[in-house]
Amino acid sequence: xxxxxxxxxxxxxxxxxxxxxxxxTLYRHTWHGTVFSSVVLPLLYMIxxxxxxxxxxxxxATGGITYxxxxxxxxxxxxxxxxxxxxxxxxxxxGYKEWGGAYLAQRAxxxxxxDILNGHLLYAVAFRPLTACTxxxxxxxxxxxxxxxxxxxxxxxxxxxxxxxxxxxxxWCSSLKNDxxxxxxxxxxxxxxxxxxGVFFPAEQMPGFLQPLVWASPLWHGTELARAxxxxxxxxxxxxxxxxxxxxxxxxxxxxxRRVIVRRLSF
Amino acid sequence: xxxxxxxxxxxxxxxxxxxxxxNWVAMRRAWVLVASGGVESLLFLFAFGFGxxxxxxxxxxxxxxTISYTAYVAPAILANAAMxxxxxxxxxxxxxKFKWMKVYDGVLATPMRPWxxxxxxxWWALIRGGVYVAMFVIAMGAFGLLxxxxxxxxxxxxxxxxxxxSGIGLTLATVFRNWPDFDWMMAIVFAMFLFGGTFTPVESYxxxxxxxxxxxxxxxxxxxxxxxxxxxxxxxxxxxxxYLCALALAGTWxxxxxxxxxxxx
Amino acid sequence: xxxxxxxxxxxxxGLRKRYGDFEAVRGVDFEIRRGEAFGFLGANGxxxxxxxxxxxxxxxxxxxxxxxxxxxxxxxxxxIRARLGVVPQDNTLDxxxxxxxxxxxxxxxxxxxxRTAARRAAELLEFVQLTARSRDKVDDLSGGMQRRLAIAxxxxxxxxxxxxxxxxxxxDPQARHLLWERLFQLKQRGVSIVxxxxxxxxxxxxxxxxxxxxxxxxxxxxxxxxxxxxHVTKEVVELRYGGLHTxxxxxxxxxxxxxxxxxxxxxxxILVYTDDGDDTTAxxxxxxxxxxxxxxxxxxxxxxxxxxxxxxxxxxDG
Numbered sequence: 001x002x003x004x005x006x007x008x009x010x011x012x013x014x015x016x017x018x019x020x021x022x023x024x025t026l027y028r029h030t031w032h033g034t035v036f037s038s039v040v041l042p043l044l045y046m047i048x049x050x051x052x053x054x055x056x057x058x059x060x061a062t063g064g065i066t067y068x069x070x071x072x073x074x075x076x077x078x079x080x081x082x083x084x085x086x087x088x089x090x091x092x093x094x095g096y097k098e099w100g101g102a103y104l105a106q107r108a109x110x111x112x113x114x115d116i117l118n119g120h121l122l123y124a125v126a127f128r129p130l131t132a133c134t135x136x137x138x139x140x141x142x143x144x145x146x147x148x149x150x151x152x153x154x155x156x157x158x159x160x161x162x163x164x165x166x167x168x169x170x171x172w173c174s175s176l177k178n179d180x181x182x183x184x185x186x187x188x189x190x191x192x193x194x195x196x197x198g199v200f201f202p203a204e205q206m207p208g209f210l211q212p213l214v215w216a217s218p219l220w221h222g223t224e225l226a227r228a229x230x231x232x233x234x235x236x237x238x239x240x241x242x243x244x245x246x247x248x249x250x251x252x253x254x255x256x257x258r259r260v261i262v263r264r265l266s267f
Numbered sequence: 268x269x270x271x272x273x274x275x276x277x278x279x280x281x282x283x284x285x286x287x288x289x290n291w292v293a294m295r296r297a298w299v300l301v302a303s304g305g306v307e308s309l310l311f312l313f314a315f316g317f318g319x320x321x322x323x324x325x326x327x328x329x330x331x332x333t334i335s336y337t338a339y340v341a342p343a344i345l346a347n348a349a350m351x352x353x354x355x356x357x358x359x360x361x362x363x364k365f366k367w368m369k370v371y372d373g374v375l376a377t378p379m380r381p382w383x384x385x386x387x388x389x390w391w392a393l394i395r396g397g398v399y400v401a402m403f404v405i406a407m408g409a410f411g412l413l414x415x416x417x418x419x420x421x422x423x424x425x426x427x428x429x430x431x432x433s434g435i436g437l438t439l440a441t442v443f444r445n446w447p448d449f450d451w452m453m454a455i456v457f458a459m460f461l462f463g464g465t466f467t468p469v470e471s472y473x474x475x476x477x478x479x480x481x482x483x484x485x486x487x488x489x490x491x492x493x494x495x496x497x498x499x500x501x502x503x504x505x506x507x508x509x510y511l512c513a514l515a516l517a518g519t520w521x522x523x524x525x526x527x528x529x530x531x532x
Numbered sequence: 533x534x535x536x537x538x539x540x541x542x543x544x545x546g547l548r549k550r551y552g553d554f555e556a557v558r559g560v561d562f563e564i565r566r567g568e569a570f571g572f573l574g575a576n577g578x579x580x581x582x583x584x585x586x587x588x589x590x591x592x593x594x595x596x597x598x599x600x601x602x603x604x605x606x607x608x609x610x611x612i613r614a615r616l617g618v619v620p621q622d623n624t625l626d627x628x629x630x631x632x633x634x635x636x637x638x639x640x641x642x643x644x645x646x647r648t649a650a651r652r653a654a655e656l657l658e659f660v661q662l663t664a665r666s667r668d669k670v671d672d673l674s675g676g677m678q679r680r681l682a683i684a685x686x687x688x689x690x691x692x693x694x695x696x697x698x699x700x701x702x703x704d705p706q707a708r709h710l711l712w713e714r715l716f717q718l719k720q721r722g723v724s725i726v727x728x729x730x731x732x733x734x735x736x737x738x739x740x741x742x743x744x745x746x747x748x749x750x751x752x753x754x755x756x757x758x759x760x761x762x763h764v765t766k767e768v769v770e771l772r773y774g775g776l777h778t779x780x781x782x783x784x785x786x787x788x789x790x791x792x793x794x795x796x797x798x799x800x801x802i803l804v805y806t807d808d809g810d811d812t813t814a815x816x817x818x819x820x821x822x823x824x825x826x827x828x829x830x831x832x833x834x835x836x837x838x839x840x841x842x843x844x845x846x847x848x849d850g
């Protein structure tokens with residue numbers, strides 16, 4: 001950050017950085033509460049499903065690798081989605097509330113609505129996945145589920161999934177009137193994406209009429225990329241196509257989210 | 268039932284109906300949202316029962332019988348649905364009514380007693396849990412998982428699970444101080460879901476973990492529902508039922524004591 | 533039903549309430565009769581609300597005897613509460629319900645049949661002038677409306693005794709007057725009322741009989757008129773000195789010996805208690821004390837409270 005006087009209107013990057021600082025400060029108070037959902041829970045999934053159920057699964061069913069090896073890369077990406085459930089649902093909805101709404105408070109400063117959006121996204125799609133998914137990926141290494149160093153690419157894949165998914169959640173939760181609807185976000189967006197994106201079983205098993213939903217899911221594209229890097233599988237589409245889809249989703253989501261936050265914070 | 272017993276029944280349980288009807292009036296505008304909670308269990312059934320189940324194929328039970336993995340997991344997820352429906356209702360919603368909305372402060376100014384409040388909340392939670400269970404059983408039927416009449420008997424078995432977790436949830440609602448406490452509850456619930464014998468037989472767990480599993484209320488619920496829906500009855504089921512009933516009674520009793528202590532100040 | 537004017541509804545003797553080391557109510561005696569409006573007057577923290585909670589049978593007395601309708605709260609709580617109508621300080625309305633549902637659901641807690649409940653709810657909403665709002669959520673109502681709803685709710689079981697804890701605290705003057713009007717009508721209908729307040733004017737307007745509480749004790753009791761006659765003179769002359777400090781006022785007060793029956797220096801003014809305000813005003817003019825303003829007025833309960841506790845009512849006990 002440059003040392004210019006605080007009174008000058010900040011550029012977009014500097015402004016987003018300032019908005020990000022708020023999220024980071026909040027995180028310092030609550031990080032221990034997030035450890036369970038972002039680190040412990042994926043490990044429990046690995047033990048219970050990956051190893052426990054995996055012991056009943058023959059490697060032929062998962063392309064010649066063990067079931068634990070099969071789910072590990074997708075699990076790293078799924079952590080990004082689980083974390084969005086914590087970072088992009090209640091905090092976004094509450095951001096507009098009179099009781100301590102973070103966005104309202106930031107709006108009273110030189111920050112513009114788009115800066116507030118960028119700051120929160122910076123936190124949710126860069127900081128969080130790059131830290132928590134790295135930890136999860138490292139701990140999973142202890143289960144001996146990687147065969148090559150390329151497995152590290154699961155972490156940027158997770159961040160890409162986050163970038164493609166987060167702005168849409170942001171836009172949705174920003175337009176909700178009633179907090180009871182927040183449960184619907186989990187029920188009808190986060191959980192289905194988590195469970196039906198080819199993380200726990202190959203997506204081709206899904207009935208044909210549901211396949212388009214799988215293709216739409218950012219987590220499926222991320223999991224394809226991560227699994228290709230980790231296990232040396234081919235991806236369903238050329239890797240560039242997966243990346244392009246995630247990029248389109250991210251940009252489109254960002255535009256949608258910007259529209260909503262500008263509308264909500266203009267008075 | 269004798270007239271006296273019926274009269275006693277009415278005076279003991281009558282007032283709790285008023286609490287039940289309050290919840291119905293309050294929630295009837297949002298019933299779609301409440302009922303859609305049952306969808307979560309269906310998602311788990313599709314993902315793990317059918318998705319992962321297709322990878323596993325058949326599973327051999329400790330007794331030597333071989334069944335499809337889907338048929339093995341489905342009763343456990345049914346038990347989970349009964350747990351989630353009643354636990355969420357009695358813990359989080361009761362907490363909000365108790366600490367934030369001060370609903371019970373108003374109720375206690377009437378002839379209602381803490382015991383009536385606690386019971387009324389249990390009835391309401393059972394209804395919500397029942398909706399989840401019913402949705403699940405219908406889905407099981409639609410996907411051909413109801414192999415015998417035994418499967419339908421799993422529904423009354425789920426009532427024991429609902430009672431037990433109503434008691435636990437009510438007690439937690441009076442013990443918890445703020446929202447992060449509920450995150451911990453959900454963490455434990457998830458751990459029970461993953462390790463309570465849902466996905467693999469407890470006999471396959473390492474020896475040190477098995478006693479822990481036997482202590483989990485959900486484990487007993489799963490054993491009960493699974494045993495009935497697979498038509499494998501055994502004496503251990505009496506233990507399961509007793510354990511769940513004990514939790515229900517103890518939880519509800521502790522909760523009404525604590526409500527009385529907090530509100531009759 | 534023939535009203536027995538002397539029937540005693542509530543009888544308390546040596547009533548105490550302790551919270552750990554703190555004693556909120558320190559042995560109070562009172563009797564509340566059918567048909568009267570009975571008030572507990574006192575500053576915040578005097579023990580009024582705690583006493584109300586004990587009368588409402590939602591707080592167990594630590595010591596002493598309490599009897600309502602000839603029943604013992606310890607064993608017959610539900611039966612007693614069935615005959616009470618309670619308006620707590622914070623309303624405790626159910627904000628997940630509409631205005632109308634707040635009444636009908638509450639009626640359910642008394643075991644009142646649905647049809648009866650709906651009829652009474654409609655009548656009561658009419659009485660508190662909320663009929664037009666019956667389908668609204670509670671959160672959409674103003675403070676005064678919420679309080680009126682709470683009063684309507686307390687009447688749903690046609691109580692023998694209504695308990696109102698600081699019914700007008702926090703309301704704007706217009707809302708207060710509307711509420712007083714309704715409470716007055718309630719009295720006329722023959723409903724027995726117990727209320728707590730720290731507003732003198734409220735106590736004077738509404739209460740037939742009242743007790744003044746201070747630090748958990750009853751320090752005086754009687755009708756508003758009796759209290760004034762017993763504890764203060766008929767009239768009071770107030771002297772104000774813009775800008776002077778408390779110590780200066782005390783000095784001036786000392787020079788006023790022999791005027792009126794008693795002189796008291798407060799932080800902001802000097803009070804001269806007297807039975808003849810005009811006489812005293814003349815006498816004051818004769819002494820060269822030159823106040824910025826002089827006001828002769830009738831003595832009020834505020835003066836009684838001041839004489840008895842040495843504090844103004846607005847001041848907290850700390």
